[in-house]
Every structure is written in structure tokens, then in C-alpha cells.
Amino acid sequence: MFKSGFIGIIGRPNVGKSTLLNGILGEKLAIITSKPQTTRNRILGIFNREDAQFVFVDTPGIHSPRTPLNRAMVRAATDTFADSDVLLLVVEAGQEIGPDDRLILESLQGNATPKFLVLNKIDLIRREQLLPQMEAFRHRHPFAEMIPVSALTGEGIPLLLDELWKYLPEGPRYFPEEMMTDSSERFVAAEMIREKILLLTHKEIPYSAAVVVDSFKEDEAKNLIRISATINVEKESQKGILIGKKGSMLKEIGSRARVDMEKFFAARIFLELFVRVRKDWTKDAKRLREFGYSE
Known part of the structure; x- marks a missing residue:
């Protein structure tokens, strides 16, 4: 069975969304810095496997915007909600739910798209910190799956892809196998x-x-x-x-x-x-x- 679909990567600024995309692709496509709001546009990255084509959409960090540029960035991210077969909400492992996280969770209410909670940067914390965080998010939203990963080391990424495959629809390749992005x-x-x-x-x-x-x-x-x-x-x-x-x-x-x-x-x-x-x-x-x- 061959599957294909679009996966939106969403989250507040600076949780490692672009690092996750690069880690999945095995190539530096999205730029990365320690500064928040590094990503300004939606960036499409294509990962091919024998049984699937995963089309990831990296998005700007969702936050409370104050300028027209910030509003455009948030709009680029929230537009992904309706266009995705699966949404990955990326959060920083070991961190409490913050104001921007709550803003995102509220905006996801009523959205029927399957959602994964991806707890990134597990290489920086003790594993016992994960369970309370996962429980806190579980009380806030009915996530389809919760997957701890390290986008930097690659830990958890194979499991993430295997779980994503289960939620993608059957379909053809949308892009040629050798194509990694539609960005010019x-x-x-x-x-x-x-x-x-x-x-x-x-x-x-x-x-x-x-x-x-x-x-x-x-x-x-x-x-x-x-x-x-x-x-x-x-x-x-x-x-x-x-x-x-x-x-x-x-x-x-x-x-x-x-x-x-x-x-x-x-x-x-x-x-x-x-x-x-x-x-x-x-x-x-x-x-x-x-x-x-x-x-």
C-alpha cells in the first residue's frame, strides 16, 4: 500500500520545527538560528520512502503578532491547519505549557485533522520530565499520538515517520522522487x-x-x-x-x-x-x- 500526504509542522517560535524538518530530510533545507521567528515563510520539504511520500510543511512560529510582518507570518502558519492531512505540534520537551502554546491549542479546537504532539529536544532533559508534560497536554487536547524526539540527534524520527504513515491517505507521489522542495x-x-x-x-x-x-x-x-x-x-x-x-x-x-x-x-x-x-x-x-x- 502506497500512501502520500501533507504534514504541517506547527508550534510556537524556537521549538526546533526547522531542525526537525532538516533532520527528517537529512539535508539542511530550512535555515536555523537560536533567534525566535527565524522562519518567515512556509517551506515545503519532501521525504520519499518505498511505501510513502511525506510532504512536510515547515511554518513560522505562532505567537501574538504586533506588526503586519508578524501577522503575515502567523497567517502563513495557521493556513496550514486546513491544508494538512496530519498536524505536528512541536513543543520543547520538559517545558510547561506557555501562552503561545495555549494560543495554538485554542486555535486547534474544532479542527478534525489528526494531530501529533512532538516533544523535541529530549537530548537535553531527563526522561522522567516527559510524563507530566505529556499528561498536561493530554488534558488540553485529544492528540492522536505523542512522540518524543531529538531533531538534532535523530532519535525518535524513524518512529515518528512510521506512526505518520498510519494516518496518511492512500495516494500517488505528488512530486518527482528526486525533488526535495518546491522552493525556488x-x-x-x-x-x-x-x-x-x-x-x-x-x-x-x-x-x-x-x-x-x-x-x-x-x-x-x-x-x-x-x-x-x-x-x-x-x-x-x-x-x-x-x-x-x-x-x-x-x-x-x-x-x-x-x-x-x-x-x-x-x-x-x-x-x-x-x-x-x-x-x-x-x-x-x-x-x-x-x-x-x-x-
Whole structure:
């Protein structure tokens, strides 16, 4: 029996949803940092097995939004509720139910989609901490399954896939077997640049930066890809910090992003980066659409 279906990965910010997706795929598709709200868009990752095609949808962290950008991110996540065959609510193992968890649980009321509680980061806790947490969530919602995992080490992921298979409908492969994502190469490149901004800068700068890939040109004969991208920020002061003294910060961002791109695209990368000010773009509906964040 061959099965296929869509699995939405949901949860509050910073519980390891993207790490889980990467752990399942065995490839770094979604960017990862320790900063909350790293993921801004829905990212589709495809995992193939002889008996199934699992189509995972990684989503931004669900939280109480305060800006148009945050509202667009939460909407991207909650839209997944209706589009999934199974929902994975990812929580941090050993942690109490927090305000954002309660917000998500309330929004799931009345939704008939089977839901798994995935307790992530079990490598960081004592196992006896799991049972009280599982009981607390069981009282809040009728989960179909509760699965402890470590997205970082891979522990529990084979069990998660086996249990998911039981809930998927029979069906064909939706995507070619060699395909890992439906995201464009430009999107993947832009995300890799944005990840380095998140890792190398602080305070408001990571959340005020939007990356747009202006050109992506492949030279197959030379196994070379030429990429030109613009980092958009909200203030002149942010632009100065991103460029750095004598361009040092921009060079470091480009250097680190290029290493990841060369590994992912299996080609040499020539990368050009520019910084542009787009005043208060996180509050501007037109700019949000232009940068790929429609509210």
C-alpha cells in the first residue's frame, strides 16, 4: 500500500520545527538560528520512502503578532491547519505549557485533522520530565499520538515517520522522487543569506532585514552560479552596521552564505551583496508583498 500526504509542522517560535524538518530530510533545507521567528515563510520539504511520500510543511512560529510582518507570518502558519492531512505540534520537551502554546491549542479546537504532539529536544532533559508534560497536554487536547524526539540527534524520527504513515491517505507521489522542495533556487539562496544576518547581527537588525535575489545565473560549462542579492533594511543606521567598517560585515555575511550555497547547489558561487534602505518596510503592505510576505 502506497500512501502520500501533507504534514504541517506547527508550534510556537524556537521549538526546533526547522531542525526537525532538516533532520527528517537529512539535508539542511530550512535555515536555523537560536533567534525566535527565524522562519518567515512556509517551506515545503519532501521525504520519499518505498511505501510513502511525506510532504512536510515547515511554518513560522505562532505567537501574538504586533506588526503586519508578524501577522503575515502567523497567517502563513495557521493556513496550514486546513491544508494538512496530519498536524505536528512541536513543543520543547520538559517545558510547561506557555501562552503561545495555549494560543495554538485554542486555535486547534474544532479542527478534525489528526494531530501529533512532538516533544523535541529530549537530548537535553531527563526522561522522567516527559510524563507530566505529556499528561498536561493530554488534558488540553485529544492528540492522536505523542512522540518524543531529538531533531538534532535523530532519535525518535524513524518512529515518528512510521506512526505518520498510519494516518496518511492512500495516494500517488505528488512530486518527482528526486525533488526535495518546491522552493525556488532564488528563495533558498535568499534564506541562506538571511540566516547569516541573523547569526552575525543583533537587536532589531535581524528582524528588519529582507533579502531579495536580483539575479541567479548558471554557467553549466564552468559549474558556476552568479548570484546578486539586495539586503533591504528599515533605517540608514542599520545599513551602516550591516556593511560594517570597510565592508567587513557584508563580506563576512557573503563569505559564510557562499559556503552553504556551494554545498547545497554543488557548484562554485560568485556572490554579490548590496544593502538598500526601505523605510519601515515591515509595516508597509506593498513592501511586504514585494519581499514575499503577503499579509
